[in-house]
Amino acid sequence: MNLELRIPKVRPTLEAMRRKLASAPQKPVAKPAPAARKSRKPGVKSLMGMGLACMLLVAAHFLAHSHREEILEAVGWRTFSPPLAPPAGLSLDDRARFWAFAAFDSQKLRQKFKVPASAMIDAVDAQHHLEDLLTQDLGAQARAEVMELKQPPIKARR
Numbered sequence: 276m277n278l279e280l281r282i283p284k285v286r287p288t289l290e291a292m293r294r295k296l297a298s299a300p301q302k303p304v305a306k307p308a309p310a311a312r313k314s315r316k317p318g319v320k321s322l323m324g325m326g327l328a329c330m331l332l333v334a335a336h337f338l339a340h341s342h343r344e345e346i347l348e349a350v351g352w353r354t355f356s357p358p359l360a361p362p363a364g365l366s367l368d369d370r371a372r373f374w375a376f377a378a379f380d381s382q383k384l385r386q387k388f389k390v391p392a393s394a395m396i397d398a399v400d401a402q403h404h405l406e407d408l409l410t411q412d413l414g415a416q417a418r419a420e421v422m423e424l425k426q427p428p429i430k431a432r433r
Contacts, residue, residue: 359394359401368417371408375421377401 339346361373376384378401384390
């Protein structure tokens with residue numbers, strides 16, 4: 276029995292395979308030269324880049340906040356309200372009270388010294404002015420009022 280006669284589709288494929296094998300050999304595909312091995316892992320560069328970008332962003336943030344007024348002036352924008360300043364002609368004790376109220380109790384400041392509602396009160400700046408005044412010779416009553424405002428209220432225990 277002839278197997279090739281029984282299966283007619285096998286013969287053409289066998290012949291095609293024999294022709295391929297009998298043909299001239301193909302050129303071997305050249306492998307690319309191995310790349311120099313990297314000393315770092317691939318994710319390290321991107322991680323370092325992100326860290327550098329974050330540090331630059333934080334530095335720009337602090338720079339912008341530390342020179343806010345100069346930047347706004349250079350751009351041409353002006354702040355809507357002038358910086359807070361005590362009224363002219365106040366005694367040293369009254370100036371200490373003014374800055375203490377500005378730092379710790381803005382409602383009393385607006386009531387007692389007639390500060391406009393649009394005035395921006397910077398508590399940190401007020402504390403710096405108050406610390407400067409506390410080094411000077413204040414009256415005992417003014418110093419006691421300032422110290423009373425500086426102390427946080429004591430909460431009752433239950």
